[in-house]
Amino acid sequence: MYTRSSASPPAPAPGAASGLTRRRLLRHGTAAAGALLAAGPLSGCASPASADASALSVWDLFQGGDGMLMDDMIKAVSQGARGFEVERTILDWGPSYYTKLAMSAAGGRASDVAIMHLSRLAGYAPGGLVDPIDLDLLAEYGVSQKDFAPAVWARAQHDETVYAIPLDVHPFIVFYDKDAADKAGLLDTSGELAPLGSPEALIDAGKALAKASGQKGILFGHVTDPSQSWRQFAAFYAQTGASFTLPDGGPPQIDVDAAVRVVSFMQQLFDGRTNPNNLDYYGALAGFIGGRGGMVMLGEWELPALKKSGIPLGAAPFPQVFDKPAVYTDSHSFVLPHQDNPDPARRREAHRYIAAIVKQSLTWASAGHIPAYQPVTTEPEYAALRPQSSYAKSAEVAVLDPPNWFAGAGSNFQDRMSQPLQSALLGNMSAEKAVRQMVREADTLLRQPNPVA
Structure with a gap:
């Protein structure tokens, strides 16, 4: 049995209902983050008690194309004598998802398994809102630490205890028009984007792409977006080798000189002429699809839309222009929301389910996501996925x-970092002033008490 319920169900695609036994609409109220401390049982949410007694309850935030792929993966592991019985609840992506996840764990109404962005784990593991993964139990089902890139696995832990199993790595990358890049002389002998290696080389690449396309060079949409500027800054800043450390209570430990160097470079790169500096997210996406730029900086999750555009599409890891390879990423990961008295048999099934789903991640890769379970990325079928396999190494420098x-993901932190960066790119603030504001914003956040600590 596989039951799929949704807080805001997307319209079913042709044939998408095949194999579903029923659809139940669950209503979830949006709660303020401050309600975490006083959270009681979460009315109306799916729980092990409300589901079929033998079915695993699973929460995620995958809708649209990703939602249908997850349907396919769950159907695949639900076949046969040892197939799973799954009641899947889909909630809207955003801060409300994480509020509901925390409230369900605090109020005794947690699902058996849930999806969490790995970048959010530090807000949940210390407060006991997710339970540890039993690595010995997971190993019984053929999944272990050695199967994951160290850079990602390190973030699945808190105090040397593993609390999450990554499903994917979804990096910030570059897509490019292969014809324009070839004309601009930017491809290597295998027809892929050649390494750039320096800030000056990326600036020159933008000029060459603009000349080759007869339009603009590199497109980047950031205006009014709560995350884009931070993603770009975080990638370039990490490439300098400097650390961006935010110890509890502050002050923030940020290399101001390195940060100013990065913001100054971002201003040079997006000069408003060769490379526009005033695009919003969808303006950049539409501009690239419409042939008004030779390259665009986006998350890999835009691959399905770009493949439909008819562009001779190439993709590559985010360009390394400073000393250290680094790519800004996140990871959809499986966690075990806290239960006071988990049933051992259901917990065993939860581990078996997680192991089975990550082994299905070749299906997940069709949407552009890099499978975190590395044995999948060594399969010939994954190597044949183009351009996905072109940026697979991003997981190693996540x-x-x-x-x-x-x-x-979806945090106020990203928004508060992006606002001064946006002002700097628009020419309304100097690099030095933008960095000072970022430091002040980080310091303010560090002085706020953790509501679930």
């Missing part, structure tokens, strides 16, 4: 948000 309770 850089996530600082491990703080207030940081991570």
Whole structure:
């Protein structure tokens, strides 16, 4: 049995309902983050008690194309005598998802398994809102630490205890028009984007792409977006080798000189002429699809839309222009939301389910995501996925948000970092002033108490 329920169900695609036994609409109220401390049972949410007694309850935030791929993966592991019985609840992506996840764990209404961005783990593991993964039990089902890139595995831990099993790595990368890049002389002998190696080389690449395309060079949409500027800054900053450390209570430990150097470079790169500096997210995406730029900086999750565009599409890891290879990423990961008295048999099934799903991640890779379970990336079928396999090595140099309770995907931290960066790119603030504001914002966040500590 596989039951799929949704807080905001997407319209079913043709044939998408095949294999589903029923659909139940669950209503979830949006709660303020401050309600975490006083959270009681979460009314209306799916729980082991409300589901079929033999079915695993699973929460995630995958809708649209990703949602259908997850349907396919769950159907695949639900076949046969040892197939799983799964009741899947889909909630809307955003801060409310994480509030609901925390409330369910605090109020005794947690699902058996849930999806969490790895960058959010530091806000949940220390407060006991997720339970540790039993690595011995997971190993019984053929999944172990050696199967994951060290850079990602390190962030699945808190105090040397593993609390998450990564499903994917979804990096910030570059997509490019292969014809324009070839005309600009930017491809290597295998037809892939050649390494650039310096800030000056990336600036020159933008000029060459603009000349080759007859339009703009590199597109980047950041205006009013709460995350884009931070993703770009975090990648370049990590490449300098400097650390961005936010110890509890402060002050932030940020290399101001390195940060100013990075913001100054971002201003040079997006000069408003060769490379526009005033695009929003969808403006950059539409501009690239419409042939108005030779390259665009986006998350790999935009691959399905770009493949439909008809562009001769190439993709590559985020360009290394400073001393150290680094790519800004995050990871959809499986966690065990806290239960006071988990049933041992259900916990065993939860581990078996996680192991089975990560082994299905070749399906997940079709949307552009890099499988975190590395044995999949060594399969010939993955190597044949183009351009996905072109940026697979991003997982080896993954850089996530600082491990703080207030940081991570969809967080206020990313928004507060992006605002001064946006001003700097628009020419309304100097690099020095933008960095000073970033430091002040980080310091303010560090002085706020963790509501679940």
